[in-house]
Amino acid sequence: MTPGVLEDVRVLEIGQGISSCFCGKLFADMGAEVIKVEPPDAGDELRAHGPFPGDVPHPERSGLFLYLNTSKLGVTLDVTGPTGRGIFRKLLDSADVLVENHAPGTLASWGLDIPALLDAFPRLVVTSVTPYGQSGPWRDYRGYDINVSALSGVAAGIGSPDREPLALPLAQTEYQGAIAGAVATLFALFARDMTGRGQHVDVSSADVIATMHVAHSKLPPVLYRGARHARTGHRDPEMPYPQTTLPCKDGYMCLGAPQIQQWARFTEAIGNPDWVQNPRYRKRRAMAQEYPDEVDALLAPWLMARTKEEIFALCREHHVPFAPIRTMDEVASDPHLAERGFFVAADHPAAGPLTYPGAPFRLSAAGWAIRRPAPLHGEHNEEVYCKRLGYSRDDLCALRRAEVV
C-alpha cells in the first residue's frame, strides 16, 4: 500500500451522510487508517442514496457511498447498547481521532458523552461536524443542507430575482463543513504535541459557509456602501460588464472580464463590431447595472453562431477569462483533467471497476491515493474485532446474532 502523509493517524468515523464521510475520506486517501463504524442494519444512509449502475438500487453499489468512503476499513456496530458501547470504547482506546456528525447530545444519549470520552481517553481528538454547531440558540435545531444554505446567507445570493432562492448544488454545505473539520482536526493534533491532550473540535457548516464563503466578500459592501445582498439571476451587476452566463450554439458560456484590458481583447477578438465604438457600450458599470439585457442581445448573434469549445479556444488565445459551462460528461472527458490524471480507476468487489474523481491536490512525497475501495457493510469485522481486539469467531457470531455487530 502506498505510504501516505497521514499514515500514523488513526481515525474512527461514526456518522450518517456526507459530512462525516467526506471528512473521513480526506484522512483515508492521505494514508490515515480510518475505520468507518456503521449501524448493523442498513448502514450509512448513503448506501440507499445512489446513483446506482443502471439505476438498480443496491446497498453495495451506491455511487455516492462508493466515492465518499474510499480507502476506509468498515465495521458494523450498534453503539447504542451496552455491549456495543463497550466495544466502541475498546476501539477508541487506539484511536487518535473520532469523527462524528450526529445532532449535538446524540452521543451523550448513547452513553458516549464527549467530555467524558475526553477524560477517559486524554489523547483523543473528537471532531463533530454539524449544521449549526454545539453551542448557541440553534444548537438543538434540526438542519439539512437547504437549511444551512438558507441560514448562512448563501441562498440569498443565488437564483432569479423573481423566483425562489437557491442552494448550491449537491449539498455543498456538508462538504465545506467536512473540510473545515479535517483542517481543525489537524490543528488539534498539533496542539496535542504541545499539551499532550486531545480536545473537542466543534465545526458548524453554517459558520463555514456564512463566513468564508459569503461574508468575506459580501459583508463589507453591505456595511460600508449599504449594498443589498440579493440574488441577481444569471449575472452579477456588482462587477463591470460582463459577469454573466449566456447561451451559445451548444450550451452556455460564463463571461467575465474583471480587468478592462480583458474586455478590450475580447471585443478585438470578435472583430471590433460597430457597436463597440458606441460610447454607451464603453461604460461597463452602466452596462452591468442599467442595460445589461441590451448588451447581452448585442453579443447573442456572435455567441449563438459558435460552440463552447470554439469560443473557449478563441478566448484562451486572447487571454480572455471566459469559460464554457461544462456539463458532467464534458468534465469527465476533459483532455486537461485526463492529462493531469485527475480521474482514477478502482475496482470494487460488488460494484466492479469504476472511474472516480481523484486528488484535490498533488503531493510530491507520499501522496494521495485510493488505497482500497469503499468497504462492504461489515467487511472488516473479523479483522478488527477478532485479529485486533481479540474476540473469537464464536464471539463474533454471538455478537452478530444479538445484532451488536
Added chain:
Amino acid sequence: MSDDTTRPGNDASVLPLRGYRVLDFGWAVAAPTVGLALADMGAEVLRVESRGRLDGLRLGESMARQASIVNDPSPDIEMEMHPLFHIVNRAKLGITVNIRKPEGVVLVRQMARLCDVVIENFSPGVLDRVGLGYRDLRRERPDVIMLSMSSMGQSGPLRDVTTYAPTIASLVGLHGLIGYPDRLLGMAAGGFADANAGLMGVFAVLASLRHRQRTGQGQYIDMSQGEATAVLMGEALMDNAMNKRVQRPVGNARPGMAPYGVYPCKGDDQWVSIAVKTQAEWEALCRAVGNPEWTREDTFADAYSRKRNSDALDKRLAEWTRQHTPEEATERLQSHGVAAAPVLDIGQVYRHPQFQARQAFVHIEHPYIGKEAMYGTVWRLSGTPGGVFRRAPFLGEHNSYAFGELLGLPQDSLERLQADQAIS
C-alpha cells in the same frame, strides 16, 4: 461559547502552530486564505508584497472611504483602507520584495531558509523563471513545504489559462448545476472556488507538516483550484461514470426528500427553508401546520408518494408559509422537530443571535477605518481555541523585522536594498 471552554485545560494562549514560519506570496483570496488560517492558529506568516505589483485587493477607491478618519487619502494611505484585503491578511506580517531584481531573489532565498512553508499562486512557471521554484527553494531548505496554488494546475493543456473563481466553477461542472429545471443560471454567489481551495490548501499543508515531523521530508503541493472543486462534484460525476447521465439544474430538489426547498413567506421576498426526510419529521410537520385535511391525503402518506407529488405538496405547504414570516415559520416548525431556517441575507447573518453566539464575526481596530468586522476562526477547539486577531499589515510594515532581525542584515544593507528597489 460551548461549555467545553470552561473545562480544565482550555488554554487560549496555546497556539497550535506557534514556532512555524510561513512565506506567503499569495494574492487575491484563495492562496492568502491558506496563510490566514495558519496565522490565526499561531504561525508567523510573512505576507510578501511588492510595490510594483500590488495585490488587486489593495487597488482602486476603497469602499470604506466614508468610514475613514483620513480625509482625502493619498494613494499610500488609500491602499491601506480596503476591507477585503484586511480580512484575508489579518494576523500576518507584511514585507516587500521585488523578485524581478536579482537581489530580491537572493533575499527570498535567504528568507526561505527560515521558513517552514512557502505559499504561492503565481501563474505556473513564474517563480521557476526567476529562480524561486521548488527546486531552488529546496536547495536552501531541503525540507521546505511549498504550496503552489493555481487555477488548473502546474501541468496540462489548461496550465496557462487565465481564470478567476467563476471560470473555475464553470470548467468543472459546478455552474452547470445551478438553476431551475427550466432555466440554467450558471452563477454562484461569491467566489466559491476560492474559499474551498483555501480550506483544502490548509489541509494539504498541515498534513505535509506532520509528515515532515515524522520523516524529515519536505513536500511540493501542486494544487489546482479546478481539481479541488471537481472533487465536490462526485455525486454527479459518479452518475456519469456509471450511467452516462448528464445531471442538469434541479432547483433545490434533493433525492429522497420532500418537502425539501425554499417556501414563500409573508412580506416582500421573504422565504423559509423546510426539509423533511423521515416519516416522524413529516408527522411533526403536519402537527406544526395544524393537521389540515390535505396532510391526510394518500398523495402525501409516505416518503415515496410525497416525492412523487412534490409539486402539489410544495403548493400546499406554501399556502401555510405565506401566512407567516420566516422567523415565525421557523420557530413553529423547529419547536415541533422539523428542520426549518429563514433565508437570511448577509446583513441579517451578521446580526443573527446564532452567529453572534458562535463568535463567527470579530472586530479588529484599524487605524484608518476604525473597527472592522471580519470572520473569526471558523472552528471551535475546546482546548486551544487559537485566534490571533491582529490587523492586516501595512505594505512592507515588517521589513525591518524580517530583513533586519530575522535575516540579520545591517541597516546600511537594508537602505541600499531599498534604494536598489529589491526591498520594494
